[in-house]
Amino acid sequence: MEQFLVVYIAVTAAALAVAYVLIRFGVQHGTRAASREHEMWMRDGSLDRAIDAHAARLVARQDADEYARRVAERERG
The missing domain is CATH 1.20.5 (Single alpha-helices involved in coiled-coils or other helix-helix interfaces)
Structure with a gap:
């Protein structure tokens, strides 16, 4: 039973890490894109x-x- 618990915790931790990286990348990309658009709007x-x-x-x-x-x-x- 402990083997399944260790595997479950490892898989859950890996899934959370991947989700964190994807969300972090998405937010950074969206923020940069929005800043560029805002700068263009202000400039022209x-x-x-x-x-x-x-x-x-x-x-x-x-x-x-x-x-x-x-x-x-x-x-x-």
Whole structure:
């Protein structure tokens, strides 16, 4: 029985080590890729354009919601 326990612990430790290395590599790779993308966005100004476009869509959606609310109130009253 002790032989199986030793093998089980060894296999579990190896699996955890492999999982740790894979996760660590994935996080480092993802962080580097995200940093590069962010740097490119900051350099060419596309981040500011994306933020401005998003803000414009939000304002347009809020205006449309407000208009629909006013029309609904006018129809009720």
